[in-house]
Amino acid sequence: MRRNMGLCSVSGGRTMKRFAPVASAAILAASLALSGQAAKAADVSFMSFSYAEEAAKPSVDALLKGFEAQTKLTVEPLGYAWGDMQKNIFLRARSKTLPSVAQLSERWLPSFANVAGLVDLNEVYGKDKLAAMFAPDALAMGQVGSKQLALPLISGSIGxxxxxxxxxxxxxxxxxxxxxxxxxxxxxxRDKVPNSVPYTMATKNNGSILLDFMIWTWTFGGEIIDEQGKVKIGNADAGKQALGFMVGLMKDRLAAPEIDRPDARRLVAQGASAFLFDAPQARTHLRSFSGQGSAFDANVLPLATPIAIAGLEPASIQWGHLLVQFSSTGKANADAAASQFITYLTSDEAQSKFPLEQSALPVTKSARANPKVAGDAFLTAWAKAAGNPRRNEVGIWPNAAELTQIIGEEVQGALLGQKSIDDSIQSMQKRLETSMANVIKQN
Known part of the structure; x- marks a missing residue:
């Protein structure tokens, strides 16, 4: 283990054979050969959506080079678009070609909790050592029940x-x-900036639609699903008010159809939109899409979500990127190549650079105490505007993918005028209740 990490294997000094997924290597090698590329075996395979993003790829490349220089181990990056990650991880799980390490959005974790081969990282590093090293809010994002199924890579909120x-x-x-x-x-x-989309509300991609709808539902004093798994969206007026507000924005050309988060970032960066909901990482994308680099920072203003009810706290959602580890047995120790890779990604060396380059908060206590973090005016303003972010009340359930699809479909139906607001909310309530009944029954 690297000394600057402070983590060690709970299995003592025993060295465990590095996990090298033979099936995965064979299939990937065959694929590369068919495409005319030279196949090269690597000690670690890393499946990452940041690697597929133009603004983030250079930072990921720097991480990989830093790890390889420090450990003399090699990493094969596997880049997939954010919207394709979940599907491809499940496909790889079925074909037994899972990567050594994968990057997840924090709200996806419950969906992968039962994937064969997922490693409980408490068993790799020790629960007490992780608690001593990581900021509590960041570490909590990777917990499912009593297990630490992921470690945080970067953190923040959706605001x-x-x-x-x-x-x-x-x-x-x-x-x-x-x-x-x-x-x-x-x-x-709308009236003074020609060809603008005033608020780039998410109107396509169910995963993006969910976030905007959840924030507005909270803003109007409602809930979608409570902590006990009871569906609440159709039992009060808040859900109808939130959806009605969103539908009104579409009707009055204050929002537009066919907008996803990447589209929103481009429009804001090009001066064609005034508002979007996003994570702090958006600053990095805006720098890239504007073509102005850090000079564009002067235009980027984190705000508290406007309130609809006096005295209600502005709404924001917990957000972060996680690292999960897979092995053929679901077990690993800190000497495994994949474990060493996670060790490096959460070390002071990596955490003092990568999160800041992505305009996000580091996840370790020591990195957050770094003067570079405390002195970042944007992150300071972000933390002030975010207030007390709430946990994604849909993403915590094992059927989160189905819940997200239901909500996205019903919201989009209303936004496009295919269903009335009342019909969409009542249909959402019934469909969510059916989905949650199966989860509660299994538990």
Missing amino acids: LIANKAVLEKAGVSKTPTTIEEFRSALVAV
């Missing part, structure tokens, strides 16, 4: 971001703090 230059062009001098002020700002942008 509101404004483009100050667009607001100035629209004559909006006061940042909105209420729903009424927010809507007025959107109208000003």
Whole structure:
């Protein structure tokens, strides 16, 4: 183990054979041969959506080079788009070609909790050592029950971001703090910034639609599913108010169809939108898509989500990227090549660079204490605007993928005028209840 990590195997000094997924290597080698590329065996395979992102790929490459230089072990990066990651991990699980390590969005973890070969990292490093090393909020994202099924890579929240230059062009001098002020700002942008999408609300990709709908549901004082698994969205007016608000924005051209998070980032970066919901990592994407690099930072303003009910805390969602480890037996120790890779990614060396390059918070206590983090005005403003982020109340359930699909379909049906607001909410309630009944029965 690397000394700067402070982690050690709970299995004592025994060295465990490195996991080298033979089936995975054979299939990947065959695939590369068919495509005319030279196949090269690697000690670790890393499946990553950041590696597939133009803005993040250079930082991931730097991580891989740093690990290889320090350990003399090699890494094969496998880049997949964010929206394709879950599907491809499940496909690889069925074909027994899982990577050594994979990057997940924090809300996906419950969906993978029962995948064969997933390693409980408490058994690799020791529960007490992990608790001493990681910030509690970051470590909690990787926990399912009593197991530590993932370790955090970067952390933050999903919150509101404004483009100050667009607001100035629209004559909006006061940042909105209420729903009424927010809507007025959107109208000003629509009327004074030609060809703009004032708020790039997610209107395609169920995973993205869920986040916007969840934030607005909380804003109007509602819940989708409570902590006991009871579906609440159709039992109060908040869900209808939230969906009605979103439908009204579409109807009045304050939002637009066919918008996903990548589209939102591009529109904001190009001065064609004033607001989007995103993670702090959006700053890095905006730098890239604007073509201005860090000079674009002057336009990026983290905001508290406007409130609809006086006294209610502005809504935001816990967010982060996680690292999971797979082995043929579901067991590993800290000497395994994959374990050493995770060790490096969560070391001070990596955590003092990668999260900041992605405009996110480091996950370890020591890295968060670094003056570079405390002195980052954007991250300081983000933390202030985020308040107390709430856990994704859909993503924590093992049937999260199905729940997300149901919510996305019903919200999109209303946004496109295919269903009434009442019909969408009541259908959502019934479909979610059916899905959750199966989960509760299994438990």
